[in-house]
Amino acid sequence: MSEIIRLIVLSGGLLLIMFLLLVLALAVVIERSYLLKKVLRQGKNIHNKLxxxxxxxxxxxxxxxxxxxxxxxxHLIATAIASRGEDAEEMEMHLEEEILSATPKITRLLWVLDTVVTIAPLLGLFGTIIGMIQAFNVISSDGGPSKVTGGIADALISTGAGLFIAIIAVYFVNYFNALTRQIMHQLDLIKLILINRTHGQGVGTNEFAARPARILAGV
Structure with missing residues (x-):
């Protein structure tokens, strides 16, 4: 514990701030993982039923x-039912409005991870600079070369910590962006299905309807 406190002091307290950033990033990761996977799972189930x-x-x-x-x-299905008396173009605009209204809820808090990716390495570098300044101050006192190099090594821990946090954050930023794209594609697909089910007349035969599945199966 005393060693950790010494390193925090050496970095000017920035190591503590980076630890709080890591905790914040992990909290966002847990919350977003649960919500986005839940929305994607619900959408897959509803899509199959549609x-x-x-x-x-x-x-x-x-x-x-x-x-x-x-x-x-x-909610998207309810909107489609409420606007089914209009033509397909008007209905599409209503569904698109609902999708755009839901987009901020889907992407909520992702900016926190983007900020962590940017700021964590900078804080680490700043903490290293502070630590190196303190290490080089040893030269003007009674410290020897070994103390100076040891102080520099301790100071570099801040840079390593910042890069470690950024690597974790950038992975989940890309992961959540991929999930978000899947959800938006899913919503667009459901929108088209709703328009077709309310204003379309069908493809005509079961043989034609089953053709895409056979193509994907390589038949």
Missing amino acids: RQVKYQDISGLQTLANESADTLQG
């Missing part, structure tokens, strides 16, 4: 909307 709803089957859409009323995708 594909089974027949064209012009408003009652089927209403049943699905009631079952998923507490989800983002369920």
